[in-house]
Amino acid sequence: MxxxxxxxxxxxxxxxxxxxxxxxxxxxxxxxxxxxxxxxxNYSIEKSVIKIEPIPDSILTSRELVFSILKKIGEKGKLKSSFSPDPNTLNIFVEGNTIEVDLKSGEVHQEKVTSRxxxxxxxxxxxxxxxxxxxxxxxxxxxxxxxxxxxxxxMIKGKKGITGRGAWLTALGILIPIVFLLIYYYKIF
Amino acid sequence: MQRLFLVLIGLSFFASITFCSDGNKYGKKLTVKEKTKISAILEKPKDFIGKKVLVEGTVVDVCKKRGCWIELASDKPYQKIKVKVNDGEIVFPLEEKGKTALVEGEVYEIKLSKEKALEKAKHEAEEHGTKFDPSKIEATTYYQIKGLGAVIK
Incomplete structure (x- = not known):
């Protein structure tokens, strides 16, 4: 056998x-x-707000403007790119940090991201x-x-196996999701 | 057994180098050869509904919790378009923000009643941590791309 x-x-x-x-x-x-x-x-996101002098009508090129803002806020991370969603806002993407500048008010929102x-x-x-x-x-x-x-x-035979205690515990494990679904979908109980 | 273990580690290392060499790839392989300007889609969106397009732009935002959408900057100032992917099919990491993406997908239209537009604006305000002003919300129609595949460098 x-x-x-x-x-x-x-x-x-x-x-x-x-x-x-x-x-x-x-x-x-x-x-x-x-x-x-x-x-x-996935990420730990740290938000902060600081204020710099307003930059309403800059004569700088957008690249010069980006670098001047990064210098003002002391950000030394690697610059990836920048984007203006509207004439008064400038988003700067630095490695691990997204900087949103309100050019009129000088308010700078930073979002520093670290991976968990x-x-x-x-x-x-x-x-x-x-x-x-x-x-x-x-x-x-x-x-x-x-x-x-x-x-x-x-794996186990006898009283503690599937023919004894094991049967009851297995049935309990199967009943938990069934009872939940009955309550959830059909409002039974 | 030890040798097998070392071979597996070596293969994983090789696979990771291959993955990084020509940009990060997501979803299906890109098949459309000709790029469409995002500004062209935004100018006449109805002409593109249901069509498969290949667009390129800087990733200016990424879904923080599920990585289920990205926003691409247009070739014209102050414009962007959202690329939505099926949850779990593609997951964009936050690190892709600021990089250049080449995305293939289908343009589609979303029409929102005032109630639905309010719900969406409230959800977005919560997600971005910004103020929610219901007085400015109206029924709206906007256009997105259903992302099928992407390469981000």
Whole structure:
């Protein structure tokens, strides 16, 4: 007789080891993106406002104007480009900083962006931003998780296995989403 | 096992260099060869509705939370156009702001009633942290590009 339970344990153990890293990545990102309405899971954005002298009708070229503003506010980051959404506003894009200048009032709004290291990378993978080969990896991971869930049910025999306590706990796990959906869609209970 | 581990790390490094060499690519491969000026679309938007276009411009804003849209500066002053992508299909990082994007997509029209325009303006004010003035909001029609693919340098 094939000792199928032994093989299930071996496969569950080894696939479990391989899946551990990705499971942690998906768990961290799962919490991070669950709360996207309350915080930005990828970036920390620091906003500030300062005032410089108004620049209503500048004789400088737009490039000279950009550099003179950067000097005034002490920004030394690498300049990427600039844009005027209207005649009185100038947006300057510097590495890690977006500067919006109200030329009439001299009000300067800055938005400094820093990446949330590690969490951002976990979101990148969890939300399958890279696509292509990562779709394949994520599909294999999903199949592996399915196998771990099913094989986990049959690893232990006896009272604490799927014929005893395990059956009740498994039923509870299945009931949680069903009850939620009944409440959510049909207002039952 | 250790060798396999090292080979995988080496391949990932190579892949990352390849990805960065000719700009960051998003979504589908660009197929339209001829560029359309953004100003041309904004001047006669109805002529472009439903058409696939290739546009180029500086990325002047990026969706902060989901990376699901970018705004491109036009070739004419004070103009810009929004490129919206399907959530999750393409995610634009904030670091792309200020860089030059080449975007392929379809032009479409959005008509908003006054109520919907109010909702949108309120949402945008919250997103940008600016003041929301409902007195200036009217029913509106505007035009966007549904982004299918992009290369940003």
């Amino acid at each position: 094939i000792k199928w339970r032994k093989w299930i344990r071996i496969l569950h153990r080894d696939i479990g080891y391989i899946a551990a890293g990705l499971t942690v990545i998906y768990a961290i990102s799962g919490i991070a993106v669950n709360h996207v309405a309350d915080w930005n899971p 290291t590690l969490i951002r990378e976990t979101n990148f993978l969890h939300l399958n931003a890279p696509k292509e080969i990562w779709t394949f990896v994520a599909d294999i991971f999903a199949v592996a998780l399915g196998f771990l869930a099913i094989s986990g049910l049959f």
